[in-house]
Structures are given as structure tokens and as C-alpha cells.
Amino acid sequence: MRANDPSSSTPKTNKAVVEQYIPIKNVKIHGSKNTGKERYKPGDQIYVRKVSGFFQKLRQRMNLVYFAFFLMLPWLQFNGHQAVLFDISEQRFTLWSLTLWPQDLTLLAWICILGAFLLFFVTTFLGRVWCGYMCPQTVWTFIFIWFEEKIEGTANQRRKLDQQKLNRKKVIRKTLKHSAWLLFSLYTAMTFAGYFSPMQDLFIDVVTLNTSVMMAGILVFFTLATYGNAGWMRETVCLHMCPYARFQSAMFDKDTVTVAYDSKRGESRGARGRKQDHKAMGLGDCIDCNLCVEVCPTGIDIRNGLQYECINCGACADACDGVMDKMDYEPGLIRYTTEHELQGKKVNIVRSKLIGYAVLLVIMSTLLVLEIVNRVPLSLEIIRDRTELAKENFNGDIENVFTLKILNMSQTDNTYKLSMQGIANTQWHGKQEVTVKAATVYTLPISISVDPYELEHYMTTITFTVEQVAPIGEAKIEQESRFFNKH
Template identity: 75%
Template sequence: MHIPVKNIKIHPAKQTGGENYKPRDQIYVRKVTGFFQQLRQKMNFFFLAAFALLPWLQYNGHQAILFDIMEQRFTLWGLTLWPQDLTLLAWLFILSAFLLFFVTTFMGRVWCGYLCPQTVWTFIFIWFEEKIEGSANQRKKLDSQKMDFNKFWRKALKHFCWLAFSVLTALTFVGYFVPMQEVFVDFFTFNASFAAAASVWFFAFCTYGNAGWMREIMCLHMCPYARFQSAMFDKDTVTVSYDAKRGENRGARSRKQDPKKLGLGDCIDCNLCVQVCPTGIDIRNGLQYECINCGACVDACNGVMEKMNYAKGLIRYTTEHELQGKKVHLVRSKLIGYAVVLVIMTSLLVVEIANRVPVSLDIIRDRNALARENINGEVENVYTLKILNKSQTDNVYRLSVKGIPNARWIGDREVTVKAADVYTLPISIAVDPYELSEFITDISFVVEQISTDSDVKLEHQSRFFNKR
């Protein structure tokens, strides 16, 4: 079979030394008001306040939320998690991931636009810019000017505010892992440990760099969520979209002119949707992975439509099927699948928490001698019991052993273990050799909480060795 080949002459683009690489243009985000921006600001304020206040809350005399890595103890209100309970944290992370998948399939990338810390802190830093340097046009003009006193003090004050807010952010974040009152007092009195101080300055530097300088770079080039979100999108996913059928052709006109007579659509090509976008994209070019669904372009366009006496919604939250005039399926198999998985995983998490025993027992045998004969002629095994009280109250526990008849317990039988503490108890088990029929006998240590309103009981397997 003969395939005809056609030669195509390619004209290479002219290149000059200065055009081989073009750094990113700085984005001067223009301020916009509207329903979605008010919603975003209120949500940002609520979660920012929660982030700042939660580490300060006390519960039963201790910090309500504390992920104490040094002590290997995570406290969540009335629940204390230890390394043995990390499966619960794994369940929480997996559940959060599937919840994010569910929301993304339904509402697109709204997490990025409304709740992502990178977006929240970026808008906070932009707020400092607006208050100190002025509007987007004023900031752009200021940056183009030579350094003078006016520019110097404004830039200095802006970066000081950025750094101060970054340090407060870092202190609050570190306060989730180190007792909050301790880290605040020690940091400002220069008594903080090297690890604590280094952590604060590291996270302050990251906050200052990410929200102050990198901004959209984090969203466009470093965030993995932007890369795999398309796997969750479908034609019924609600995203910020431009109605091209209604908006094209674009063109400027006065409010008194009829766009139909001019052969124009509703878009007046004002570019406000680009100027207010924190990632600097033009939503009119179609759905792009850089869009974070913050709704800034929606509010900006609705404001223009209102001034032009046109119907709002040229740019709006909608679906691809709706733009095509097709039926929208809000309830669909993918959403149902995610919902079913969420219900199952939530149920399993609740069951695991409900069945969690708030005490743990580790048994360490004496390695020097498996068994020995005491002065009474009994076979004696030595053990070290480590009793971990996972609850947040002091408890008394009764200890016993079963598996060998008439076994004699040498040591304390009742111990008091403080809240979220480990009690180490050395004990011995002595048995008449006539009670032992084998060299190794399986036994069980039993821990029971002595309380009128609790039936906590734990059994832990071990072995008893006979003398050869």
C-alpha cells in the first residue's frame, strides 16, 4: 500500500538572546466584591479563627488538641491516641481523602478556592498589600518606580507585616505539637529549645515564601491535587465556566447600544475576569487546571453585567452538560460510589473507636533466665509488665494470670496508673512443677479496671517455661 508523503516547510521562529527564557510576570490581583467573595472571606475567617484558637482550648486540665511527637501521644479532646492506635489516624486520613474526592467530583476544585491554606494565606497577604501599597494599579505603578522614601517605607512595612503574620502562624502551628502556652512564652523569652525555635522559624519562612512570593506557583507547579483532579471530573461536575454561546463575539460597546445589532455577544472584553484571578488565567479560554474555583471572576463579571443591564451568569458555576443544553445528572454512579465508600469507612471508624480498649499491656520476659527454681521448690518465671493507661483519668487496675492452676503471683496485684501514663511493674509467677506437664505452657495476663461504671478488661498472651 502506497502512502503519499507531503513535505511541509517549517519556518522556525526567530529567537533572540533575551527571549529564550521569560520569567513569570507578577500577578497584581485586583480587588473584587460579590457574593462568592463574601462567602469565601467568611469561611476563611471561620477556619482561620479555628486554627488560631483550637490549640489554646483546655479539656480536663490539658490541651484539647495536642500531637505530642516527643511523647508519642496524640490528644483529641477526650481521646488519647498512642502508636498502637495509629490505625485510627490512618482511617481518618483515608476518610478525608475520599471526602475530598467526593466534593471534587460534585463541585470541582472548591477546596482550593475556599479552604486551602495556600489560598487563604495568599489572600491575607494580598490584603496587607492593598492596605499598605494600594490597589492593583497603584501597586504595579509603585513597583515600576525607582526606590525612594515612599516606596521604601511601604515595602518595608509590608514585609514586616508578612513576617510578623508568618511568625504567628508558625507559632500556632508548632503549638499543635508542643504545648501552646509553653512554646509562646519560651519563644518570646528566648528560652525555647533549639528544635522548637528552629521549627517556628522554618514554618515562618515557608509561610512567608509561599504566600508572599510563590503564591500561584504553588498551585500551578507544585500542588499534586491540580494534576490528578481531572481524573475525578466529568461533564456533570460543577465548575466555574464561561458561557461562550452567550458571550461571543466579544467587543466593547456602550450601555445604550444593542449588542445584537453590532453582532456582539454579552462579553464586553473588559478583562476584569483576568485581573481578579489569583492564578492569572483567562476563564474564557475554557476549563483549565490552573482554575481554583474561587469564584472571583464570577463576581467580577456579574458586576459588569449588572452595570450593562445584562443578565448575570455569563461566567458562573455550572456544568459542561448545562452549557451544551443537555440534562444535568447531579446524582450519578461516581458520586454514589464515593458516598457508599464514605459511609462504609465512617462506620468502620466508629466501630473501631467504640471497640477500642483504653488500656494496653506489654509483657517483657527476663532474658537472662527463662526459668529458675526458688527456695520453695517452685518453678519461677520473671516478667516486666508495662501498663499503658490510654484514658485521660487516673485508674486503678487489678492484675491476674490464668492458664496454669494454682499459679502464685509475686508482686503487686493492684496498681494505680496516671492518665496517659505508663506504669512499669516487675513481677514473678511461681508454679509447683507437678502442675506443669510440658516445657512451655501458654498463659494469659489479665488487666481489669476497678471501677463501678466501667468494665474495661484486657487479656495478653504469654508463655511460662519449665526447668529442663
């Protein structure tokens, strides 16, 4: 074939191949700076429009309870101490009547595993509702948006204010907003720190400006983190930083309840008058008002199908139901539903994956309860004298020196009786009954002596026993050690 042959430069089009191509179009997000070339840019400003409805009232009430719980919990007292305190410096976690120590690492592991599987179960059943209703990032973002609405106005007013040139009104409102954000962030940081440091002492130190350098650094860090996450980054955290958004699809199936748009009922979209017969015009119920996009905190269009950015907050469903009510249409064009329901198929609420998660939750909850019930709030550490394993005292007896560290893991002062078994006719030199204060370690040096004729071997296994005698309880622990002969 010659180089100048037209057939060599213009390839023939295969009709069968062309018919397999899927037509695409660029989608422009309403109210965004995006030109349609990209679906989302992290730098785009999303002006979330206020919406009211059943799901938003439910979310607000849940957020209020959650936020009040977060604020009040560090202030609660129980039996003379802070009810919830994760004291890292003292290496103990206090949860009302339960005190956890490093020895209880397995118990903490069970709690974390149980929480993870509970999240898996809820996600499989109700989708990403944790993100929409209970996630701290969402709760604090909506609180910061509330400050914006009170200071700068509605979404349209905030957009116009940002587009204005710098003037006195803009400076005052921006200063008030960011000041409110920073003060609220500082209070959040102080409350959060109160879970890890005694809250009453921390509050007094902050008010009197008497905090340590380390605590001041912690407060500054968490203040700026809250201010940045809820004030500036917002949906960027959900879309690009939160791992839950990435792996949630592994738990979804076609019977998972998510917020979805009923395309069969809504298409084709188009504007129309309230009294016009839209069906005669060949239109669906969607009037293409874009309110579902304007109220979305992550800036997506739910009409494009299920997207990992959706946090299942239901804002678009409330906005759409409001429009349907004004148009005298049936509500539920956007609603909590399943993929099978939208396809007109049977919805399987009880299914193998859900049953599997439920069974695992029951098993792990049972194991956790058993672990707590069978937990002995007492620990014993035995330290031998390392300078001399055994020595002969002035009576000719063989003597071994030990240091007993008794940890009272309960929240009451207890009296314990100590004893030793394994060798007959031994003599105990030191206290055999001690009182240990709540959540403290008692160090007791003792020595055990025995006639060498009672020792058959160079090394004999012995058992120390610590038993609670007052107040009367069932706390008892045994710990093995070794008794060495001189020769």
C-alpha cells in the same frame, strides 16, 4: 528528476491536508509581562484586583471561620489539658477526650483515608472548591494580599509602585509590607508549632526568648516557609507544586460543577456603549473588559475554557456579574455550571461515580466509628526475664519472672486488677492492683511460681488479664505469654 527542477524544491500543497489544520493564535495575558509567546511564566507578577460579590463574601467568611479556628484551637483546654495536641516526643495525639497512641495507627489510617475520599467526593461534585475556599495556601495568599492593599494600595497602585525607581516612599511602604508579612508568618509558625508542643509553655518561651535551639529552628523554618509561599510564590505553589492540581482531572466529568464562561452567550466579544444594541452589532454579552483576568489569583483567562490552574474561587464570576449589572445584562455569563448545562444537555447530579464515592464514605465512616467505639483505652506489654527463663526457688517451686508494662490510654487515673490463668495453684509475687495515671505507662515487675508437679510440659501457655476496677469501667485486656519449666 533534475536537481534544478523547480518542482523538486517546491512541494505541492495537499488541499485536503491543509483543511484539517486547526487555526491557532497566541493569547496574551492582560496586565502581565508575558509577550504572548508563552501562556504563563513563573516569574510573572500577578497583581490581583479586589472584587466584591456573593462568592467573595462567602469565601471571606469561610476563610475567617477557618482562620479563627486555626488560631484558637491550640489554646483550648479540656479536662485540664490542651484539647488538641500532637505530641510527637511523647508519641501520643490528644483530640479532646480521645488519646491516640502508636498502637492506634490503624485508627489514624482510617481518618486519613476517610479525608482523602471526602476530598474525592467533593471534587467530583463541586470541582476544585477546596482550593478556592479552604486550602491554607489560598487563605494565607488572600491574607497577604489584604496586607498589600492596606499598605501599597490597589492593584494599579501596586503595579505603578513596582515600576517606580527606588525612593523614600517606596522603601517605607515595602518595608512596612514585608515587616507585616514576617510578623504574621511568625505568628502563624508559632500557632502551627502549638499543635505539636504545649501552646502555653511555647508562648511564654517565645515571649521571654527562652526557646530551645530546635524549637527556634522550627519557628524560623515555618516563618520563612509561610512568608515565601504566601508572599512570593503564591500561584506558583498551586500551579507547579501542588499534586492536587495535576490529578484532579481524573475525578472531573461533564457533570462536575466548575466556574465556566458561557461562550454561546458571550461571543463575539467587543466593546460597546451601555445604551447600544449589541445584538444588532453582532456582539455577544462579553464586553471584553478583562476584569475576569485581573481578579484571578492564578492569572488565567476563564474565557479560554476549563484549565487546571483554575481554583474555583468564583472571583471572575463576581467580577463579571458586576459588569453585567452595570450593562443591564442578565448575570451568569461566568458562573458555576457544568459542561452538559453549557451544551444544553441534561445535567446528571446523581451519577454512578458520585454514588460510588458516597457509598465508600458511608462504609468508611461506619468502620471508623466502630473502631473508636470498640477501642479499649488500655494496653499491656509483657517482657520476660531474658537472663534465666525459669529457676527453682527455695521452696522447690518453679518460678518465672515477668515485667508488665501497663499503658493507660485514657485521660483519667484508673485502678486496675491483674490476674493470670492457664496453670492451676500458682502464686503471684508482686502487686495485683495498681493505679496508673492518665496517659502514662506503669512498669510492674512480678514473678509467678508453681509446684513442678502442676506442669505437664516444658512450656505452658498462660494468659495475663488486666481489668479496670476504679472508676468502674469496661476496660479489660488479655495478653498471652509462656511459662517455662526448669527441665
